[in-house]
Amino acid sequence: MTQTLTIPTSLEWHEDHLLILNQQKLPNVVEYLKLRNLNEYYEAIVSLKVRGAPAIGITAAYGLAQAASLYETENLNEFITLFKRDKKYLADSRPTAVNLFWALNRLDQVLEHVQTVNEAKTDLIHTAIQIHTEDEEVCRMIGEFALTVLDDKRKVMTICNAGSIATSKYGTALSPFHLGREKGIGFQVFACETRPVLQGARLTAWELQQSGVDVTLITDSMAAHTIKEKGVEAVIVGADRIAANGDTANKIGTSMLAILCSHYSIPFYVAAPSSTFDLDSKTGEDIPIEERAREEITTIAGSIIAPENVPVYNPAFDVTSNELIAGIITEKGVLYPDFEESIGRAIGVI
Template identity: 80%
Template sequence: MTQTLTVPTSLEWHEDYLLILNQQKLPNIVEYIKLTSIEEYYDAIITLKVRGAPAIGLTAAYGLAQSACQYEVKTLEEFIDLFQREKKYLAASRPTAVNLVWALNRLEKVLEKVSSVNEAKTNLLHAAIQLHAEDEAVCRLIGENGLSVLKDKQIVMTICNAGSIATSKYGTALAPFHLGREKGKAFQVYACETRPVLQGARLTAWELQQSGVDVTLITDSMAAHTMKEKGVEAVIVGADRISANGDTANKIGTSMLSILCKHFNIPFYVAAPSSTFDLSSLDGNDIPIEERNREEITTIDGTVIAPENVHVYNPAFDVTPHELITGIITEKGILYPRFEESIQQNIGIKQ
């Protein structure tokens, strides 16, 4: 029996602004804010008001397109020069999430076929809107493919937030849970809190509750014990970048889960759209790992919880080696080892 979902979304385009769910305030405050200037878009991305690789890419695309619509230039050459500078500016906001640069490159391709400034402005905005619609369709396909993989499994663990508020809708790793709820399949989800900024606790737990999914929150360090005691049947995670050989960058703590899955003989799945694959990165060593502010570890809501002078190492991501991944769930199907071959055959050169 089909059930009505209340899946929250992160982005909503209006005629002259982007409305985003401010994920800094969740779960206590549900606040939507308007973005109108390119500086506001940059700030929203770098401060994690919007986060999740697909949502970051969409936000950057809207930001660049909207800013371009405000250029007061006379020639197409001037327009393209200003566009390139602002593209570089937005691309520097989050270095690990490949969807960011992918989306900006999609917009850049639009300029190859325009002959006037007005045409460029119109086509760039249409391209951003098209990317938004494509992402929602892609996420639903990922969810359907994820359900096919998890058809005989009910108890599943995840980390970070790879859900509807990290994308346009449904999400990647969380998409099977949202769609499962819609189709009457019940999952029992164990969500790691996810350091350094507790996105599992603040976002995944909140989002799954909105959708009516049975979710239990655990700390990251409880993963091994939970797998053993609660009978976890699968782990599914998202990705911010996947290299040509299948090595996958995701929120810090993901590689730990993959190692535990090998020990307990639990399948470990990555769910991501084809736009997350970076075929120019041969393996995980080519993926840049973002390091973030020390205060994300030494404080909670402004309260200091660590010695003032302690050294802090705060990588936001780690890389899971491809040999620890059971399968990669994409909108084009499920990729299995040997990943270098299956990625080349199914993903190839991204459009």
């Protein structure tokens, strides 16, 4: 049987629930879950059932808007108090992904212009839907600009999963590969497995195969050898937060790739929407780095692989210094050094 090639997506809004692709189960099981209440949204984000900075923001927006739609009060002040409580609850789910806070704050701004509870409920849902639909166009534009930047480069490495299942569609770092396939442009993608949760192995490799993109899986420790022996021409990654000076937080292992690019004199690109920039973080030193459970390192698929009493350090992200980044690809265009100036000019006005 011939496989039907399509760009997979992970989020689908219905009137009383958000349907999500359970990314914990991939690639062995393709399972969709219905999120109906605030606790289910929170748990889905924390447990990585839904992941990727844009998808986290979209999910949180729907979660907060849906929770607000169920408040049993006609008093606008009481409504806003409940909203603020639930907003804080969701904001605590993933501290590094700035899109989460951006989306929640965008809903918060809706309440500045409403007169009644019914108006608030309607406008919050509409804003969440708008965030979702806007993201697809943003990702498509990022892909178009990325194709221009990559130009004649066809062997490209990436880490983690900054693809269509981490956004509304297309993705950020993976967007040029999906768009390239639609346009008949062939890439050879080398996907790092991305320990400890294996988002590259479980998600990126699966997603690109679904879309018909040529993808080869490697372990993270093979990156230097692969760049040298396979002639990798560029590295492109996503981002969970970008500081005002261009320092970028992304999945742990990203800064290692940037250092390798510097050694091998190939470009290192970051692809992210404008909502991922945090101008209140002046440098990477201001970005909070989430630390996750020790079991992510000491076990694989539930099997223990390390001594029970060994100390574990498990940061989920690292920060890549701006001087290692050749360009930051956004829906507004490609930003180049001096990043403080180019970010301030392109993003500071948003």
